[in-house]
Amino acid sequence: MEVISTQLKKNYGAYTALDVDQCSIPSGESFGLVGNNGAGKTTWFRCLLDLIEPDQGQVTIDGKPTKDTDAWKSFTGSYLDEQFLVGHLLPEEYFDFVASIHGISESDLKQKLDGFETLFNGEILGGKKLIRDLSKGNQKKVGIAAALLFDPKVLVLDEPFANLDPSTQIRLKELLKRLKEDRGVTMLISSHDLNHVTEVCERIVLLEKGKLVQDIRTSKETLKDLENYFAGIATKGVETTTEGPTSSDA
Amino acid sequence: MKNLLRITRIEMMESLRSPIWHRRVLVNIFLVLTFLYLAGNLLVLGVFLDDIFVKIPVDGIDYKTYGTSFVLRKLDRFLLYYFFIDLILRYFMQKLPAMAIQPYLHLPLRRSTLVHFMLVKTIWSPFNLLQFLIFIPFFFEVFENLSFGQALGWTSGFTLMVFVINYGLLYLKRTSDVDTRVYLGMLAVLALLIVSDWYDWVDFQHISALLFNGLFLHPWTALVPALLLVGAYLMNYQYIRKNMYLSRLSKTKRSEVSYVGSGVLSYFGLVGRLTELEFKFIWRNKRPKSVLMITVLFLAYGLLVFPNPQYDGNYYMYILFSIIITGMFMMNYGQYLLGWEGSHFDHILARNVSFRDYYMSKFLLFAIVSAAAMILGIPYVYFGWEILAVVFCVFLFNLGVNSHIVMFFGSMNPKKIDLSQGTVFNWQGVGAAQFLLVIPVMGFPVGIYALGALIYGPVGGYIFLGILGILGLAGTRFWIGLLASWLKRQRYEIADDFRNQ
Numbered sequence: 095m096e097v098i099s100t101q102l103k104k105n106y107g108a109y110t111a112l113d114v115d116q117c118s119i120p121s122g123e124s125f126g127l128v129g130n131n132g133a134g135k136t137t138w139f140r141c142l143l144d145l146i147e148p149d150q151g152q153v154t155i156d157g158k159p160t161k162d163t164d165a166w167k168s169f170t171g172s173y174l175d176e177q178f179l180v181g182h183l184l185p186e187e188y189f190d191f192v193a194s195i196h197g198i199s200e201s202d203l204k205q206k207l208d209g210f211e212t213l214f215n216g217e218i219l220g221g222k223k224l225i226r227d228l229s230k231g232n233q234k235k236v237g238i239a240a241a242l243l244f245d246p247k248v249l250v251l252d253e254p255f256a257n258l259d260p261s262t263q264i265r266l267k268e269l270l271k272r273l274k275e276d277r278g279v280t281m282l283i284s285s286h287d288l289n290h291v292t293e294v295c296e297r298i299v300l301l302e303k304g305k306l307v308q309d310i311r312t313s314k315e316t317l318k319d320l321e322n323y324f325a326g327i328a329t330k331g332v333e334t335t336t337e338g339p340t341s342s343d344a
Numbered sequence: 345m346k347n348l349l350r351i352t353r354i355e356m357m358e359s360l361r362s363p364i365w366h367r368r369v370l371v372n373i374f375l376v377l378t379f380l381y382l383a384g385n386l387l388v389l390g391v392f393l394d395d396i397f398v399k400i401p402v403d404g405i406d407y408k409t410y411g412t413s414f415v416l417r418k419l420d421r422f423l424l425y426y427f428f429i430d431l432i433l434r435y436f437m438q439k440l441p442a443m444a445i446q447p448y449l450h451l452p453l454r455r456s457t458l459v460h461f462m463l464v465k466t467i468w469s470p471f472n473l474l475q476f477l478i479f480i481p482f483f484f485e486v487f488e489n490l491s492f493g494q495a496l497g498w499t500s501g502f503t504l505m506v507f508v509i510n511y512g513l514l515y516l517k518r519t520s521d522v523d524t525r526v527y528l529g530m531l532a533v534l535a536l537l538i539v540s541d542w543y544d545w546v547d548f549q550h551i552s553a554l555l556f557n558g559l560f561l562h563p564w565t566a567l568v569p570a571l572l573l574v575g576a577y578l579m580n581y582q583y584i585r586k587n588m589y590l591s592r593l594s595k596t597k598r599s600e601v602s603y604v605g606s607g608v609l610s611y612f613g614l615v616g617r618l619t620e621l622e623f624k625f626i627w628r629n630k631r632p633k634s635v636l637m638i639t640v641l642f643l644a645y646g647l648l649v650f651p652n653p654q655y656d657g658n659y660y661m662y663i664l665f666s667i668i669i670t671g672m673f674m675m676n677y678g679q680y681l682l683g684w685e686g687s688h689f690d691h692i693l694a695r696n697v698s699f700r701d702y703y704m705s706k707f708l709l710f711a712i713v714s715a716a717a718m719i720l721g722i723p724y725v726y727f728g729w730e731i732l733a734v735v736f737c738v739f740l741f742n743l744g745v746n747s748h749i750v751m752f753f754g755s756m757n758p759k760k761i762d763l764s765q766g767t768v769f770n771w772q773g774v775g776a777a778q779f780l781l782v783i784p785v786m787g788f789p790v791g792i793y794a795l796g797a798l799i800y801g802p803v804g805g806y807i808f809l810g811i812l813g814i815l816g817l818a819g820t821r822f823w824i825g826l827l828a829s830w831l832k833r834q835r836y837e838i839a840d841d842f843r844n845q
Contacts (some may be wrong), residue, residue: 143693167694175690180691194617195614
């Protein structure tokens with residue numbers, strides 16, 4: 095499933111949160127999005143998932159615009175933040191519900207959840223805590239698992255590694271790599287963590303203040319290059335201090 | 345002592361800076377007027393309280409036998425009930441003021457100061473003060489009719505009792521978990537008391553009179569409630585002192601919940617599943633749950649009107665009260681239709697469920713609760729078949745017309761609801777739409793009735809309402825289609841609002 099973003103632009107007042115001419119992500123690509131806070135990563139993903147309306151341009155998945163259509167939702171798994179979780183449910187109940195929307199049988203669901211056993215590390219299932227009472231990290235696990243539950247062909251994750259413990263980060267990386275190799279899932283992943291994202295993604299796009307500034311194939315040198323790039327911003331300083339008014343990326 | 349004042353000052357600043365004041369002025373004016381109106385009602389009730397009790401006939405208590413104290417003697421017979429009902433209401437509604445001390449725990453303040461602060465603060469609870477609006481005018485009467493000593497005994501005894509209830513309840517709530525079963529149990533005990541009084545098994549009125557008459561017959565007995573108050577206060581004090589650790593006092597209990605799988609409602613397919621989730625939502629969150637509890641209380645609302653000879657044959661009142669009986673839930677819950685789900689609205693947008701199904705599930709929820717209220721309302725037939733006919737016709741109208749109107753208003757300009765807060769005196773999420781809602785939901789049916797009654801008489805009036813309800817019900821798919829396309833157009837704006845709230 096190919097994801098194409100065309101002429102995408104989003105302003106908040108005079109502030110430009112996102113302004114990307116053209117970017118296509120071919121089917122089966124693992125696509126990493128990096129940038130500082132306020133660079134427009136989440137804004138981009140929200141436009142993609144039809145959660146905010148861009149001022150201009152559109153995103154298509156499999157040739158069809160995501161705006162005003164629903165078909166893409168049946169094969170696109172996504173998790174951006176806690177807004178995606180229904181806090182008053184137990185994780186099992188939430189999975190149940192997502193599964194029923196996608197017409198997954200109970201036995202298939204069980205098998206699926208067994209597959210997440212290592213990711214969950216025994217902390218998610220069988221407990222009596224509602225999702226809203228879980229820790230940030232465990233909430234994230236629930237959200238990611240729910241996004242993967244129905245074997246999506248496209249996967250959109252915002253900061254999947256943040257708040258996770260080191261072991262889970264490693265497990266998640268393995269999981270994502272397997273998804274790409276075994277099933278050819280098109281993956282869009284944003285991250286602050288250059289280490290992880292260069293490990294998982296074959297292509298890295300760098301955003302700065304809403305603009306696409308670099309688009310690179312991941313190689314051995316990529317991590318070093320990126321580190322140098324952000325170190326440069328850190329010493330220059332000035333440009334990064336202008337934060338957007340409403341588009342918090344965190 | 346100085347520190348106590350400092351904390352008090354900071355706490356007062358908190359209420360002055362409360363987000364309430366940042367709301368639109370119009371809404372605040374309306375709220376203030378509503379409050380003044382209610383307070384005025386209580387005051388008027390207080391002024392006429394003695395006149396009311398003069399008229400209530402009680403065997404053997406009249407002016408001839410008891411002179412100027414006879415009104416008070418009548419009142420005293422009911423005070424036991426009064427305080428018991430007060431306790432039940434408070435158990436359900438009064439909040440524990442535990443959270444407020446957290447920011448001070450790490451500061452070098454004496455623990456006892458903090459505990460006293462917490463306890464003294466509860467005096468200002470509206471649950472204590474509002475009842476004095478009724479009783480202060482009455483106190484004047486008491487002083488006029490009795491000797492100073494007697495009057496002082498009774499009034500101070502009564503005042504002390506109010507605070508005994510206050511601290512007694514706080515202790516009860518602190519030491520045990522708030523449980524719906526306890527609440528229902530208390531209601532059952534109250535019913536039992538009334539029944540046993542009615543059939544003269546136990547004369548609670550006599551016991552009540554004995555206790556409270558003592559206050560003015562032997563004014564020194566006012567010491568008893570005083571001692572009770574000291575006792576209740578000290579019990580609270582001891583308990584808090586002992587448990588004064590963050591983890592214990594912050595009552596944000598991690599509720600333990602058992603898994604509930606799909607039930608009967610899955611018969612309705614995806615829509616049924618959604619409705620089921622919504623029932624879980626209501627049951628697991630404080631505020632929507634109290635909306636449901638209040639709905640149960642208001643089932644009895646008709647008792648104020650149907651048996652009342654003053655309203656005999658007053659169909660306008662019948663209709664207004666019938667709207668409440670079967671429509672209380674949809675109005676009360678539905679006014680925040682989208683606001684309830686403000687914290688996971690992105691989930692609603694991103695999941696593979698159409699807005700049509702989404703609204704259909706809301707409609708199903710209203711229908712189920714309304715129908716349950718209708719079934720529970722069948723005993724109203726006791727007051728005549730016609731009463732039941734009115735309730736039923738209005739039920740149809742609620743289902744077919746009001747439900748859609750409520751859904752529309754609840755989707756307009758929604759505010760995210762903070763679910764952890766209780767419902768009483770909680771104005772969060774209230775906006776102009778909530779006030780406007782009353783006009784179509786209550787005014788429109790009354791207009792329809794008036795029209796029908798003009799042509800065919802009262803029977804025609806309520807049958808009109810029923811027919812309109814059925815017509816509205818037949819058009820459900822159409823109305824829901826309208827709502828769904830409306831939400832589709834507004835979704836970005838609503839989602840954006842929720843993210844920023």
